[in-house]
Amino acid sequence: MSETTVINLQGVGKTFEGPAGPIHALIEVNIKVGTGEFVGVRGPSGSGKSTLINMITGIDRPTCGDINVAGEHLNDLSENQLARWRGKNVGVIFQFFQLLPTLTIIENVMLPMDFCRMWKPRHRPERAMHLLDQVGLADQAKKLPNTLSGGQQQRAAIARALANDPPLVMGDEPTGNLDSKSADKVFYLFEDLVKDGKTFMMVT
Numbered sequence: 001m002s003e004t005t006v007i008n009l010q011g012v013g014k015t016f017e018g019p020a021g022p023i024h025a026l027i028e029v030n031i032k033v034g035t036g037e038f039v040g041v042r043g044p045s046g047s048g049k050s051t052l053i054n055m056i057t058g059i060d061r062p063t064c065g066d067i068n069v070a071g072e073h074l075n076d077l078s079e080n081q082l083a084r085w086r087g088k089n090v091g092v093i094f095q096f097f098q099l100l101p102t103l104t105i106i107e108n109v110m111l112p113m114d115f116c117r118m119w120k121p122r123h124r125p126e127r128a129m130h131l132l133d134q135v136g137l138a139d140q141a142k143k144l145p146n147t148l149s150g151g152q153q154q155r156a157a158i159a160r161a162l163a164n165d166p167p168l169v170m171g172d173e174p175t176g177n178l179d180s181k182s183a184d185k186v187f188y189l190f191e192d193l194v195k196d197g198k199t200f201m202m203v204t
């Protein structure tokens, strides 16, 4: 795999066992994505978009095929190794934000840093504030997620996804639950990420 290839899927298939028989969510998927690319994946509901994201982020495993992402052959990693690899290499943004409701916004952003022991503990709040400032939420840092609008919560989730400065950011319908003005704001943020040299893949 060349150094500039961030995502490389070869012959990837995923079959689920449904009550009415097997469901072939992915069949023979081959994808290569290079550093700094901004890739959009479209398809109707049920076409396998989330399954694809889950393969690339190591949240789920393929039935067959090879998956190389950010320099690792994911097939070879144990669950623990995958969790640590993901924490450092992939920022994931979901449709429903998935912020922890009992933690403040800044605590949510620091969580991945704590989990992966990234940055010195005394530098984590400063880094989290810097990220929140970048997404326009510095003044919301001490609030709980449910006191923010949907667009603000998604921007907080983006700050959290960037906590460990991952080379790859993946979004699963990240603007799917936002009004068009908030969605535009989030989209511009994604464009900025790509300008910073990050690789970005989003399904819509």
Ligand code: ADP
Pocket: 016, 017, 018, 023, 024, 025, 043, 044, 045, 046, 047, 048, 049, 050, 051, 052
């Ligand atoms: P999309 O995100 O494009 O809407 P999904 O990747 O969620 O599609 O689903 C693709 C197909 O796989 C669908 O038919 C769905 O019902 C099925 N599927 C997804 N996850 C599971 C699962 N955990 N168990 C059984 N079937 C699943």
Ligand code: MG
Pocket: 049, 050, 051, 172
């Ligand atoms: Mg989906």
